[in-house]
Amino acid sequence: MVTRLFVPLSDCEVRDPRIRRTRQLLQGALRTLMQTKGFDEISVQDLTDAATVNRATFYDHYTDKFALLDALIAGGFHQMLHERSVRYDGSCASAARPIILAACDYLATHQSSCPESTQKSAFEPLIEAAITHAIRRVLLSGIAKTTVTSGPSAEMVATTASWAIYGAVKEWLKTPDRAPAEEIVAVILPLIVPILQAVPPPKSNAAAPALPVG
Amino acid sequence: MVTRLFVPLSDCEVRDPRIRRTRQLLQGALRTLMQTKGFDEISVQDLTDAATVNRATFYDHYTDKFALLDALIAGGFHQMLHERSVRYDGSCASAARPIILAACDYLATHQSSCPESTQKSAFEPLIEAAITHAIRRVLLSGIAKTTVTSGPSAEMVATTASWAIYGAVKEWLKTPDRAPAEEIVAVILPLIVPILQAVPPPKSNAAAPALPVG
DNA sequence: ACCAATAAACAACATTTGTCGGTTAAGTAT
DNA sequence: ATACTTAACCGACAAATGTTGTTTATTGGT
Numbered sequence: 377m378v379t380r381l382f383v384p385l386s387d388c389e390v391r392d393p394r395i396r397r398t399r400q401l402l403q404g405a406l407r408t409l410m411q412t413k414g415f416d417e418i419s420v421q422d423l424t425d426a427a428t429v430n431r432a433t434f435y436d437h438y439t440d441k442f443a444l445l446d447a448l449i450a451g452g453f454h455q456m457l458h459e460r461s462v463r464y465d466g467s468c469a470s471a472a473r474p475i476i477l478a479a480c481d482y483l484a485t486h487q488s489s490c491p492e493s494t495q496k497s498a499f500e501p502l503i504e505a506a507i508t509h510a511i512r513r514v515l516l517s518g519i520a521k522t523t524v525t526s527g528p529s530a531e532m533v534a535t536t537a538s539w540a541i542y543g544a545v546k547e548w549l550k551t552p553d554r555a556p557a558e559e560i561v562a563v564i565l566p567l568i569v570p571i572l573q574a575v576p577p578p579k580s581n582a583a584a585p586a587l588p589v590g
Numbered sequence: 591m592v593t594r595l596f597v598p599l600s601d602c603e604v605r606d607p608r609i610r611r612t613r614q615l616l617q618g619a620l621r622t623l624m625q626t627k628g629f630d631e632i633s634v635q636d637l638t639d640a641a642t643v644n645r646a647t648f649y650d651h652y653t654d655k656f657a658l659l660d661a662l663i664a665g666g667f668h669q670m671l672h673e674r675s676v677r678y679d680g681s682c683a684s685a686a687r688p689i690i691l692a693a694c695d696y697l698a699t700h701q702s703s704c705p706e707s708t709q710k711s712a713f714e715p716l717i718e719a720a721i722t723h724a725i726r727r728v729l730l731s732g733i734a735k736t737t738v739t740s741g742p743s744a745e746m747v748a749t750t751a752s753w754a755i756y757g758a759v760k761e762w763l764k765t766p767d768r769a770p771a772e773e774i775v776a777v778i779l780p781l782i783v784p785i786l787q788a789v790p791p792p793k794s795n796a797a798a799p800a801l802p803v804g
Numbered sequence: 805a806c807c808a809a810t811a812a813a814c815a816a817c818a819t820t821t822g823t824c825g826g827t828t829a830a831g832t833a834t
Numbered sequence: 835a836t837a838c839t840t841a842a843c844c845g846a847c848a849a850a851t852g853t854t855g856t857t858t859a860t861t862g863g864t
Contacts, residue, residue: 380824381841394830394841419820430843435822498656501715508757528777532761536781539757540750543722544742547749563742567750570784594854595811608811608860633850644813649852 381436387451399437401427403448406441415445415499442502449506453482457514464518469572472537475514476564479507479545480557487549504542511538519575528574537571544568595650601665613651615641617662620655629659629713656716663720667696671728678732683786686751689728690778693721693759694771701763718756725752733789742788751785758782 390396405426409418420441424431438444462474483503516534528536544564548554604610619640623632634655638645652658676688697717730748742750758778762768 392831392841398842420822421820431821432823432844433842436841440821498716501719504718505715528758528781532758532777533781535761536754536758536778539760540754540785543753544746544750546753547746563746564750567742567747567785567788571754571781574781606811606861612812634852635850645851646814646853647812650811654851 387447395437398427398429398433399447401429402434402437402444403451406444406448415441442498445499446502446506449486449503450510452486453478453507453510456482457510462514464514466518466520466572466575469569470565471518472515472541472568472572473561473565475511476541476545476561476568477557479511479541480548480560483507483545483549484557504546508535508538508542511541515572519572530575533571533575537568540568540571601661609651612641612643612647613661615643616648616651616658617665620658620662629655659713660716660720663700663717664724666700667692667721667724670696671724676728678728680732680734680786680789683783684779685732686729686755686782686786687775687779689725690755690759690775690782691771693725693755694762694774697721697759697763698771718760722749722752722756725755729786733786744789747785747789751782754782754785 387396387399390399402423405423406418409422409426413422418441420434421431423441423444424434434444438447456478457475460474460478462478463471464475465471486503512534515537516530519530519534521530541564544567545560548560548564554560601610601613604613616637619637620632623636623640627636632655634648635645637655637658638648648658652661670692671689674688674692676692677685678689679685700717726748729751730744733744733748735744755778758781759774762774762778768774
């Protein structure tokens, strides 16, 4: 009897300590290896060696190394949001400020983590997906689910805004001698606010209807 | 003497017909194979077999099959924009309408092209990058390069808008029974226009300063 | 028409990938 | 404490990847 393992559960909702340990080790291994080599140059064998885990075990948890990277990025960014207690209270659109700042900080610290050899690779695209998903999730929690059919849905607004934020931050990152994060947030925020205001604020605390910028 | 080949030139600016032929064959092979199998299930061998090209030759042109996909998508979308004569005349922000529509049409036709087996894969992320780059390029050509340092740069606006557009279209695509493209463009456009208006229109034809929507 | 340059074909290679059956050991529930 | 469940280890496999040296044939310039 074999009963091949498949555990699609999110990292944070795993009880079995063996699973937590293995994933921790693998993510840690990727993290440290990327400080030396480019992502493309890291093989699954390298990963499992560094993690002192059997290679076959890797495939019990991730379909490939891209999935591992995705988990690492998404988890890391999610944790940063949690540590900073970042919420999106839809009452004032400028509440998006800490989200943008978090994105700046996270990407700024995690782009230098890999040397430079990111030539090939669907490496960057993966980061994109992970970050935009996380931002979208936060935004969506603070946006009223509109029952009205006219205008964009809450999901549409959240997705559009999250992608816009990521794009803006990415552009900022690309500039060789960039302004500090706090400064650029002031530039980015006005671009994002109108998107978020396309949907009415939640009526839970709607004392004043949609305070503009802030 | 070996003089290993490396041809990083863009497809459209290649003179040698041998190179054009090979890339055409490879892109055509990927296109047709994706109508049957999922991208993940296609090996480089499959590709080169279908293209009647030696496997080693593949690596003379693309670092991996992801790079081939990228070229296919980017080229296809770029061509669609060209066929529709899509320009972005920055004088009126609603000029972004045909760009959004093109993105809708392109993604709508090209998501169904692969069966469904896109489980793993950095497949979608690659499309993202290709489309946003193309949109950014079009937008940037119609945005005045601001010499003023206050406010967002032209690049920042173009990038933010292009990512916002892609995100919005992606969200639309995800909905099971979606409205026709023309309809959703009317919803998306108001989300995008404020971004583009964050930068002054080019003074070439600035009769009226920034006509709002249109 | 010829020649130098170079793209494509070909064969062969070490390495990596993803998977599988079987075993051992750690965790959980009673 | 014991028994059940299941994650991790191990060895092995076919397949795919990426690279290299060499040869052939097409191309563009003179």
